Amino acid sequence: MGRSRGFDVDERLDRALAVFWRQGYEGTALSDLTEAMGVNRPSLYATYGNKQSLFRKAFERYLDGPAAHIRTAFDQPTALAVTETLLRGAVDVATTPEGPGGCLMVQGALVTGTQGEPVREELAALRRAAEAGLRERFERARAEGDLPASANPAALARYVWAISYGISVQAANGAPRHELRAMVDLALQAWPPASGSSP
Amino acid sequence: MGRSRGFDVDERLDRALAVFWRQGYEGTALSDLTEAMGVNRPSLYATYGNKQSLFRKAFERYLDGPAAHIRTAFDQPTALAVTETLLRGAVDVATTPEGPGGCLMVQGALVTGTQGEPVREELAALRRAAEAGLRERFERARAEGDLPASANPAALARYVWAISYGISVQAANGAPRHELRAMVDLALQAWPPASGSSP
DNA sequence: CCGTTTTTGTACCGATCGGTATTGATGAGG
DNA sequence: CCTCATCAATACCGATCGGTACAAAAACGG
Numbered sequence: 001m002g003r004s005r006g007f008d009v010d011e012r013l014d015r016a017l018a019v020f021w022r023q024g025y026e027g028t029a030l031s032d033l034t035e036a037m038g039v040n041r042p043s044l045y046a047t048y049g050n051k052q053s054l055f056r057k058a059f060e061r062y063l064d065g066p067a068a069h070i071r072t073a074f075d076q077p078t079a080l081a082v083t084e085t086l087l088r089g090a091v092d093v094a095t096t097p098e099g100p101g102g103c104l105m106v107q108g109a110l111v112t113g114t115q116g117e118p119v120r121e122e123l124a125a126l127r128r129a130a131e132a133g134l135r136e137r138f139e140r141a142r143a144e145g146d147l148p149a150s151a152n153p154a155a156l157a158r159y160v161w162a163i164s165y166g167i168s169v170q171a172a173n174g175a176p177r178h179e180l181r182a183m184v185d186l187a188l189q190a191w192p193p194a195s196g197s198s199p
Numbered sequence: 200m201g202r203s204r205g206f207d208v209d210e211r212l213d214r215a216l217a218v219f220w221r222q223g224y225e226g227t228a229l230s231d232l233t234e235a236m237g238v239n240r241p242s243l244y245a246t247y248g249n250k251q252s253l254f255r256k257a258f259e260r261y262l263d264g265p266a267a268h269i270r271t272a273f274d275q276p277t278a279l280a281v282t283e284t285l286l287r288g289a290v291d292v293a294t295t296p297e298g299p300g301g302c303l304m305v306q307g308a309l310v311t312g313t314q315g316e317p318v319r320e321e322l323a324a325l326r327r328a329a330e331a332g333l334r335e336r337f338e339r340a341r342a343e344g345d346l347p348a349s350a351n352p353a354a355l356a357r358y359v360w361a362i363s364y365g366i367s368v369q370a371a372n373g374a375p376r377h378e379l380r381a382m383v384d385l386a387l388q389a390w391p392p393a394s395g396s397s398p
Numbered sequence: 399c400c401g402t403t404t405t406t407g408t409a410c411c412g413a414t415c416g417g418t419a420t421t422g423a424t425g426a427g428g
Numbered sequence: 429c430c431t432c433a434t435c436a437a438t439a440c441c442g443a444t445c446g447g448t449a450c451a452a453a454a455a456c457g458g
Contacts, residue, residue: 002434003424026226027312030416040436042418051416102310106368111299111306113226115416124372131372158374158382162365169305169364170357173323173330183357190389201403202455229446239407241448250446314446 009047010061012037016048017058022100025055025109026116055108055119062104066093070105074133079141080191082134083160087187090164091180094171103168105130131161147192156192163187208246209260211236215247216257221299224254224308225315254307254318261303265292269304273332278340279390281333282359286386289363290379293370302367304329330360346391355391362386 015037019028030051034041048054063071069089076082094103105127109120138153147153167180214236218227229250233240247253262270268288275281293302304326308319337352346352366379 001426002432003426003436005435006424022310023312024225024310026223027310027315029312029414031414032312040438041416042438043436045417046435100310107310110309110368110371111221111223111226111301113222113228113231116226127368127372131369152381152385154378155381155385158369158378159362159385162362162369162382162386163358165365165368166361166363169309169326169368170330170361172309173326175357179353179357182351182354183361186351186354186358186392187361190392193385193389200456200458202405202453204405205454228444230444239405240446241408242406244447245405 005047007039007043012039013048013058013061014065016054017062017104018098018100020055020058020108021062021102021104024107025051025119026112052119056122059104059108059123066096066099067103067105069093070130074137079138079147079156080188082137082141083191084188086134086160086164087167087184088181090167091171091177091184094168095175095177095180100172101174102172103164106165106168107172127161131157134160148194150194151192159193204246206236206238211238212247212257212260213264215253216261216303217297217299219254219257219307220261220301220303223306224250224318225311251318255321258303258307258322265295265298266302266304268292269329273336278337278346278355279387281336281340282390283387285333285359285363286366286383287380289366290370290376290383293367294374294376294379299371300373301371302363305364305367306371326360330356333359347393349393350391358392 016033019032019036023032028051030041030044033051033054034044037044039047044054048057067089069085069092073082073085073089076085090103093099094101105123109116109123112120135153135157138147138151138156141147142149142151142153147156163184167184170180215232218231218235222231227250229240229243232238232250232253233243236243238246243253247256266288268284268291272281272284272288275284289302292298293300304322308315308322311319334352334356337346337350337355340346341348341350341352346355362383366383369379369382
């Protein structure tokens with residue numbers, strides 16, 4: 001009972017996501033959010049909690065929407081398919097016309113002052129978890145014979161994520177989609193990079 | 200004539216660099232700088248100019264010191280040596296014990312609000328210029344027969360920088376030096392990735 | 399030793415930061 | 429139609445932001 005909300009929670013959350021995506025957590029002011037969302041400050045707090053809480057909700061929505069490839073990649077049948085999904089998905093999300101260029105998991109809070117520190121640490125932990133997940137996936141692939149026994153799953157996972165992060169930074173530089181696609185093709189052509197012996 | 204300065208300009212600039220490196224441009228407050236540098240605010244302004252100007256000076260010092268490999272890499276005799284210098288140098292600077300993990304060219308201002316926008320654009324332009332420089336270096340290498348005629352210098356340059364950026368992000372995640380070295384070895388083992396035909 | 403120039407320290411500037419108290423408008427349930 | 433819970437809007441909170449005015453202190457040239 002009582003008065004009903006005058007806006008759609010998820011739709012306005014998408015607008016908040018767009019602002020965080022473009023400006024990062026620390027670079028986004030409350031006034032930026034209220035203006036972009038069309039939601040007054042007290043309504044924003046009542047609906048989404050404080051700035052940190054709002055960011056978390058927007059980030060969840062990011063993982064469920066634009067960056068869904070991150071979660072689905074691990075289910076691909078082969079290590080190559082996993083890698084392809086991850087890298088091609090990274091290019092698509094980092095160069096999507098709706099987005100500002102780049103990936104929120106990287107740009108959201110790569111470095112911060114004291115105020116944004118919890119968010120920075122949260123995102124860093126998420127990236128570490130994603131790297132660990134990929135390493136485990138590659139370990140499984142090696143056990144299944146999908147990757148050669150000489151493969152180094154940990155190094156391979158770091159390698160794939162490094163390229164993914166690099167795509168995000170380059171998209172922030174304004175790199176066009178087709179050039180990043182060509183770069184990914186290049187990286188995939190040498191798959192899997194042998195890793196038994198070191199030079 | 201007149202009273203002489205009570206501190207060493209370059210030494211205090213190094214301390215400013217450390218703060219910008221750890222917290223980024225926008226995440227760094229004037230009070231953080233004055234505290235870390237041991238220089239009062241008016242002296243800071245008289246010596247280095249405003250916050251933007253101080254960042255620029257600190258960044259110059261970064262390029263001349265910790266990140267000197269970026270400038271020297273291009274002078275290496277072969278494309279492989281250029282790439283090795285770039286990537287191994289990136290690992291070293293991103294995991295240097297004095298630094299906070301990562302590269303200032305990436306972390307300094309990857310995304311910003313309106314206040315940090317000029318610095319963000321400046322760093323982005325610098326990264327674009329560095330990518331263009333590497334592409335030209337690879338074009339020369341191809342002309343000299345150092346790279347196969349089928350090589351794609353532009354994609355190759357993006358690829359190398361992507362890994363370099365990825366190193367920076369992973370160092371910010373806390374990745375240890377030896378693991379990043381193993382990852383670079385992995386990437387270099389497939390050098391040069393063939394790029395004539397696309398799948 | 400003195401006068402001048404520069405540096406230093408304190409104290410302050412308006413603007414903006416994230417966050418909230420309060421009041422008036424609104425609409426669902428009875 | 430009335431009641432009451434909920435939402436919306438203005439206005440405000442202390443703290444901090446980047447940047448500066450001003451006066452005391454210090455060290456150079458003479």
